[in-house]
Amino acid sequence: xxxxxADMEAGTLxxxxxxxxxxxxxxDVIAVVETxxxxxxxxxFESGTVGRLLVxxxxxxxxxxxxxxxxxxxxxxxxRDRAAAPVxxxxxxxxxxxxxxxxxxxxxxxxxxxxxxxxxxxxxxxGVDLTAVHGSGPGxxxxxxxxxxxxxxxxxxxxxxxxxxxxxAELRVDLGTVRGTGRDGAVRGTDVRKAAHLxxxxxxxAAETAAPSAPARAPLPVPGRAGAAxxxxxxxxxxxxDLMSRANREIPHYYLATTIDMSAALAWLRARNRELxxxxxxxxxxxxxxAVATAAVEVPGLNGFWQDGGFVPGRGVHLGFVVSLxxxxxxxxxxxxxxxxxxxxxxTRLKDLVERARRGRLRGTEITxxxxxxxxxxxxxxxxxxxxxxxxxxxxxxxxxxxERPWADHxxxxxxxxxxxxxxxxxxxxxxxxxxRFLNAVDRLLQKPENL
Amino acid sequence: MATATTTYREALREALREALxxDDRVFLMGEDVGKYGGSFGVSLGLVEEFGPExxxxxxxxxxxxxxxxxxxxxxxMRPVVEVMTVNFSLLALDQILNNAxxxxxxxxxxxxxxxxxxxxxxxxxxxxxxxxxSLEGWYAHIPGIRVLAPATLEDARGMLAPALADPDPVxxxxxxxxxxxxxxxxxxxxxLDVASAAVRRSGDDVTLLTYGGSLPKxxxxxxxxxGEGISAEVVDLRSLRPLDDATIMASxxxxxxxxxxxxxxxxxxLAAEVSARITEQAFYELDAPVGRVCSAEVPIPxxxxxxxxxxPQAEGVAAAAREAVGHRG
Amino acid sequence: MDxxxxxxxxxxxxxxVVPGADLTGLEPDAPFRDALELDSLDFLSFVExxxxxxxxxxxxxxxxxxxxxxxxxxxxxxxx
Numbered sequence: 001x002x003x004x005x006a007d008m009e010a011g012t013l014x015x016x017x018x019x020x021x022x023x024x025x026x027x028d029v030i031a032v033v034e035t036x037x038x039x040x041x042x043x044x045f046e047s048g049t050v051g052r053l054l055v056x057x058x059x060x061x062x063x064x065x066x067x068x069x070x071x072x073x074x075x076x077x078x079x080r081d082r083a084a085a086p087v088x089x090x091x092x093x094x095x096x097x098x099x100x101x102x103x104x105x106x107x108x109x110x111x112x113x114x115x116x117x118x119x120x121x122x123x124x125x126x127g128v129d130l131t132a133v134h135g136s137g138p139g140x141x142x143x144x145x146x147x148x149x150x151x152x153x154x155x156x157x158x159x160x161x162x163x164x165x166x167x168x169a170e171l172r173v174d175l176g177t178v179r180g181t182g183r184d185g186a187v188r189g190t191d192v193r194k195a196a197h198l199x200x201x202x203x204x205x206a207a208e209t210a211a212p213s214a215p216a217r218a219p220l221p222v223p224g225r226a227g228a229a230x231x232x233x234x235x236x237x238x239x240x241x242d243l244m245s246r247a248n249r250e251i252p253h254y255y256l257a258t259t260i261d262m263s264a265a266l267a268w269l270r271a272r273n274r275e276l277x278x279x280x281x282x283x284x285x286x287x288x289x290x291a292v293a294t295a296a297v298e299v300p301g302l303n304g305f306w307q308d309g310g311f312v313p314g315r316g317v318h319l320g321f322v323v324s325l326x327x328x329x330x331x332x333x334x335x336x337x338x339x340x341x342x343x344x345x346x347x348t349r350l351k352d353l354v355e356r357a358r359r360g361r362l363r364g365t366e367i368t369x370x371x372x373x374x375x376x377x378x379x380x381x382x383x384x385x386x387x388x389x390x391x392x393x394x395x396x397x398x399x400x401x402x403x404e405r406p407w408a409d410h411x412x413x414x415x416x417x418x419x420x421x422x423x424x425x426x427x428x429x430x431x432x433x434x435x436x437r438f439l440n441a442v443d444r445l446l447q448k449p450e451n452l
Numbered sequence: 453m454a455t456a457t458t459t460y461r462e463a464l465r466e467a468l469r470e471a472l473x474x475d476d477r478v479f480l481m482g483e484d485v486g487k488y489g490g491s492f493g494v495s496l497g498l499v500e501e502f503g504p505e506x507x508x509x510x511x512x513x514x515x516x517x518x519x520x521x522x523x524x525x526x527x528x529m530r531p532v533v534e535v536m537t538v539n540f541s542l543l544a545l546d547q548i549l550n551n552a553x554x555x556x557x558x559x560x561x562x563x564x565x566x567x568x569x570x571x572x573x574x575x576x577x578x579x580x581x582x583x584x585x586s587l588e589g590w591y592a593h594i595p596g597i598r599v600l601a602p603a604t605l606e607d608a609r610g611m612l613a614p615a616l617a618d619p620d621p622v623x624x625x626x627x628x629x630x631x632x633x634x635x636x637x638x639x640x641x642x643x644l645d646v647a648s649a650a651v652r653r654s655g656d657d658v659t660l661l662t663y664g665g666s667l668p669k670x671x672x673x674x675x676x677x678x679g680e681g682i683s684a685e686v687v688d689l690r691s692l693r694p695l696d697d698a699t700i701m702a703s704x705x706x707x708x709x710x711x712x713x714x715x716x717x718x719x720x721x722l723a724a725e726v727s728a729r730i731t732e733q734a735f736y737e738l739d740a741p742v743g744r745v746c747s748a749e750v751p752i753p754x755x756x757x758x759x760x761x762x763x764p765q766a767e768g769v770a771a772a773a774r775e776a777v778g779h780r781g
Numbered sequence: 782m783d784x785x786x787x788x789x790x791x792x793x794x795x796x797x798v799v800p801g802a803d804l805t806g807l808e809p810d811a812p813f814r815d816a817l818e819l820d821s822l823d824f825l826s827f828v829e830x831x832x833x834x835x836x837x838x839x840x841x842x843x844x845x846x847x848x849x850x851x852x853x854x855x856x857x858x859x860x861x
Contacts, residue, residue, distance in 0.1 A: 163708050163739040182740070182778050189708055189739040273841055278829040281841070283821050326799065326818065354822050379820035 001033065001055075002364045003063045004040050007243040009169050011035045012060040013067065022050045024070065029363060031067065036239035038331045039360030040367060048072040062169065160187035171196040172242055236329035247388045251306070252427040255386050258439045260446055261409075262402050262417040268449040284402055286347035288419070288442075289374055290452045292397050293317045293338035295441035296372055301430040302395040302423075302438055303372045311394060311429040314371030316340075320390060321350065322375040323357045331357040332390065334370040343452050378402060384420040394426035395435075397442075455636040460602075463609035463637060464494045464570075464626065468532065471612055472502050475530055478616060481508040481517055482534030482570075491536045492572060492631050518544035518569065522552050522621075525567035530616050535571040537579075538587045538625065544569075552621040553596030564619040568612065574627040574665045574715055575763055581751035584759075586715040588625050588664065589722035592693040598622045599693040600646055603630070603667035605637045607690060610644030617643070625692075627665025627715075649696040651703065655685035658773045659703040661726055662713035663689040666764055670713050673769035682777050692722060697729055704734045709776040711743035713764050718746035743772040782835065782861035787854045794830040798823045809851035837861065 001011050015032040018024055029041045030050075051069035055061055123130050123142075130142060158175040160168070164187045168175045171192060178195045180187035265287050273281040296303040296317045304314040319338040323331045333353035338346060356362050373393060377385045378401035385398035400420040407416035421442055423435045445452060458466070471478045480495060486509040489496030499507040510517035514535060521533035535541045541548070548569065555563045575584035592599045598618060602608045608626070615622035652667065653674050662670045667688050674684040687703050689695065704710050710730050714723035727742040748762040782790075792804055799817050807813055814824060828847065832839045837860050839847070846856045 161739045162736045166736040188778065270841060278825070278832045278839060281825065283825060285821065324820075351822060351826070355826070 001061050001063050001065045001067060002042060004033070004035050004364045004367055007172070007239060007246075008035055008063055009172060010060050010062045011040075013055045013057055014039060015057055016053055016068075017041075018044075018050045018068075020050050020052060024048065024050055032361075033364070034360075036235040038236075038325070038329075038357065038362060038367075041361060041363040042067075043363055043365060044070065046070045046072065158187060159185060160192075161189065163189045164192050167192040167196075233328050240330060243391065244388050247391050251389050251391065251394075253389060253424050254427045254432055254435065255422065255424055256432065256435045256439055257384055257386075257420055257422040258443060259405075259418050259420050260443045261407060262419050262446065265446045265449045266402070266417050280344070282343060282347045283350075284419075285376060285399075286343045286350060287446065287449055287452060288376070288399050288421075289319055289321065289335065289338060289350065290341070290343045290346055291442045291445040292372070292374055293319055293341075294445050294452065295438050297339050298441050299434060299438040301434045302425060304394060304429075305371070305392040306394050306426055306429055307392055316371070318369050318371045320370030320373035320393075321353070322373060322387075323354050325358060331362065331367065332370060332373060333357050333362055333366050334368070336369070343449075372397065374399070376400075378419065384422050386422055387424050389424055389426055394429035395438075396424045398422040398424070455638045457634060458605060458609075458637045459632060459634040460605055460608045460626075461492065461494055461631040463605045464612075465496065465498070467609050467612040468495060468498060469501070471530075471532070471616055472498065472506060475616070477528065477530040478532065479506040479508065479524075479529065480532045480534065481510050481521065483510055483512055483517075483536055485509060485534050490534065492626075492628065494570075494626075494631070495534070514540050514543035515547055519547040519551065521567045521569070522547055522555075522565055525552075525565045525621075526555065526563055530566055530568075532568045532570060532612070532616070535569060537583050537628075538571050538573040539582050539585050541569075541571050541587075548591075548597070548621070548623070549594055553594050556620060557596060565621050566616070566619050568615045568622050568624065570624045570626060572628045573625045574629060575747075575752045575759060576629040576665070578754060578756055578759060579628075580754040584628075584752035586665075586747065588692050589714070589716045589720070589725070591623050591625075592695075592722055592725070594693070596620065597693065598646075599625070599691070601625045601627075601664040601690060601692055603627070603662075603664050603688050603690070604652075605633070605635050607644070609637060610640055611646055614643055614646045625664055629665045630668075633668070646691055647694070647696065649690055649699040650688045651685060651699070652688045653684070653686040655683035655707065657683045657707055657777050658709040658711060659685045659687055659700075659707045660711050660713060660769065660773060661687045661689060661700060661703075663692060663722075664715070666713045666715050669764060669766045670769055672766035673773065676766060676770045677773055680774075682773060684773055689726070695726065695729065697733060700726065700730065701734045701737075704730055705737045708737050708739035709743075709773075710738075711745060711769065711772045711776055713745045713769050713772075715747050715764060717749050718744060719749060721746055740776040740778060743776050745769050745772050782857055784854060784858055787835075787857035787861070788850070790831060790834050790857060791850060791853045794827050794834065797830050798826045804850075807850055810849050812848045813850060814848055831857075835861065 004011065011033040013031060014034045016030070017032065018028075018030045024030060024044045025047045026045055028044045030044045031042045033040050033042050048070040051071040053068045055065070055067050061067070158178070159180060160175050161182065165175065167173070167189050168178070168187075173192050173195045175187055175192070178187045178191050181191055182188040262284065265284065269282055269284060269287065300313060301311070303317050305312045316337045317339040319335045320332040321335060323333065325331060333356075335341070335346060335349050335353065341349065353362070353366065370390070371393065372395055373387075373390045374397045375385050375387045376399040378399055381401050383400040383403065385400055387396040387398045389396045398421070402417050402419045404415050405418045406413055407418060421439055423439055425435045468480060472480070480498065482490075484491050485495045486499040486504060486507050495507060510520075518533055518535065521531040524531045535544065552565045552567060555565050573588060574586050577584070588599065588601060591597065598615070598620065600611050600615060600622060602611045602624065608630075611624060615624060653671060655674065660670045660674065667686070670686050674686050677684045685703050685707055687700060710727075712723040712726045714721050716722055718724070721744075723744045723746050727744060730742050731738070745764045745768050747764065750762055753759050753762055795804065795813065795817065796802055798819065802817055807816060813819070819827065824844070828839050828844065831837075831847070835857060837857065843856065847853045
């Protein structure tokens with residue numbers, strides 16, 4: 001079960017798109033998983049033959065749990081223990097059997113495996129020797145999770161009671177960070193509650209209500225099904241609530257706003273769209289996103305993550321775009337490398353992602369890895385949106401509606417289409433001056449749409 | 453109505469008296485139940501009251517008189533058969549397991565065996581290894597019979613009537629250490645529910661599950677624990693077959709810890725069954741391994757100090773509860 | 782294209798964008814963009830579908846005439 005977001009603890013396998021015996025290639029979509037937020041298509045990271053499916057549709061399993069076995073041609077036995085799980089960002093380390101590295105079939109050496117700067121930084125901080133880490137990413141690349149898994153007690157599963165595990169999942173406490181007071185350091189229910197209280201700061205009552213103890217004669221909740229039994233909408237509400245609470249609690253936000261004259265951008269769009277069939281026309285949103293992506297390259301400090309007490313710049317600009325779903329709730333599909341896409345390509349990506357987000361057909365890799373998020377509520381007619389940052393990102397850009405407003409320019413008043421651009425930024429990572437430069441860059445870029 | 457002071461033995465006798473009075477088909481038989489008044493004095497005076505036809509002394513042949521009881525039950529009577537101790541009941545195990553428990557099934561439902569078999573169980577009275585064992589778990593293993601373990605005056609008084617009303621065989625275990633227990637007993641009001649376990653003491657930190665003769669020890673253990681700030685819930689299983697899973701799991705779901713106290717030997721015990729069910733049904737509620745306090749795996753010794761050492765005691769139960777609750781963090 | 786055909790085309794285009802949308806409760810003159818919470822991307826898809834189905838060219842200037850069922854139907858009838 002891949003992690004499809006920093007806040008994801010478990011997912012429900014909705015549907016298998018492959019059957020035992022099928023040949024699969026890395027990147028194939030093999031299953032649909034429902035998270036608290038949406039249905040997501042899961043990609044396979046290894047090529048081979050589908051062996052056994054380990055999880056039945058409708059089953060909710062924690063992140064990191066194996067979903068199926070992929071058997072590589074000619075080395076079934078070596079691959080038997082290898083679970084198919086997409087690894088762009090698996091949050092939980094998969095225990096690796098010693099035999100796996102010692103597979104008799106020669107494999108490309110992993111010691112020189114590629115690791116990005118973010119991963120190197122993380123390894124530095126955690127004191128992890130990268131040459132000793134097995135890369136589980138595409139082409140043996142070492143991912144964050146690999147490093148974290150190695151740092152975390154050598155990848156050992158935290159010792160915890162079943163009740164503690166259940167509570168940790170309910171209260172969204174990372175068991176690996178809890179000090180156990182049970183025998184041999186086992187984490188017990190009280191330890192998890194304590195950790196949840198500490199995290200919740202001055203509002204411990206919230207954590208308590210999240211896990212009410214059953215009354216004496218109440219029917220016992222079916223173990224492990226508590227989450228699944230919850231209506232999807234309520235689960236999503238709770239997931240959003242938890243993440244946004246964390247963001248508001250942990251991130252010292254500062255907010256900036258500026259009003260941008262959109263007449264040049266809209267005129268350029270109108271002229272361009274006039275020549276094109278409807279399917280190729282572009283919306284202002286594409287220009288706004290492109291301007292944000294370009295500004296994020298020009299003004300560093302807002303594109304990336306706050307991790308372990310420091311800012312880690314993103315590799316490339318991967319723009320999350322908040323999509324409200326019709327039955328309530330949100331999805332934030334990611335346009336990868338938005339800074340290098342022409343606006344027309346960006347528009348195509350945007351249409352595709354939004355449409356599939358609404359149908360619950362996003363892939364796991366399409367909702368993770370965002371480095372900066374854009375929220376646009378302009379279609380609702382509001383002027384400005386002051387958003388909450390999506391952790392561990394450090395900024396969120398908001399756009400309101402493009403509206404006609406009186407506009408003074410060179411001593412003259414005229415009516416212009418304008419949009420209010422806002423920035424919510426993490427004051428730990430940047431200061432207001434950086435944010436101001438960023439919004440000014442967005443403004444400037446939108447005045448020359450032809451250069452975007 | 454006012455309560456009356458009585459003993460466990462008198463409560464059993466009152467239940468027999470009531471059954472003999474209420475239904476002509478009911479009769480009592482067993483070794484020394486008539487003139488001697490029962491090996492443990494339960495039926496004292498009943499032969500004088502109801503006559504030797506209905507309170508019948510039998511030869512020392514468990515297989516014969518238990519088999520007779522089964523036959524009488526099939527023929528329409530409502531026999532209550534007393535077996536002196538569970539150790540001796542092994543001589544009748546063939547009748548109980550191969551006949552009483554199976555005939556309804558093997559006759560395609562044509563035969564009912566409404567027999568009630570009472571027997572003494574348990575140690576603690578220096579009766580040594582051939583009179584002291586607790587084999588309730590063996591009987592609770594058998595499909596086709598109901599197994600009851602009255603641990604209180606109320607259950608001693610009230611379990612016989614529903615047992616007689618059951619169209620299938622019922623085995624009732626009377627723990628030898630309980631006969632002299634005395635206390636206040638409220639008059640019977642309506643038929644007693646014999647299908648469910650009972651919470652004898654409420655608590656939040658650990659569930660102590662037990663039955664029969666161990667109940668008083670477990671209640672003492674709960675007192676000890678209360679003095680240390682550990683709030684123990686005590687569940688009396690009452691029905692050993694079928695087990696009342698709902699009550700057990702509801703309690704464990706609240707306390708997240710369980711200790712099963714069983715005078716039987718640990719290996720393959722009723723305690724093992726209860727523990728397994730808890731892990732099957734309430735695994736995700738458990739905050740500590742399920743604990744067990746059972747008898748030492750030796751034939752029950754004669755010497756008092758050795759016998760006491762071999763049996764579950766309040767201090768041992770409290771220790772297991774402390775272990776489950778762990779360090780109070 | 783007669784009015785029935787046009788009306789059907791509009792309804793089909795809406796349903797394609799909002800699967801399961803309940804059109805029976807829509808007033809002919811009520812702006813369905815608001816009622817069905819169509820954002821600009823949805824609306825673009827709607828126009829795209831409408832254009833494909835009818836083979837008509839629809840310009841951005843025409844968008845204001847496509848906001849309610851009756852208007853949109855009349856627009857298609859007039860154009861066809």
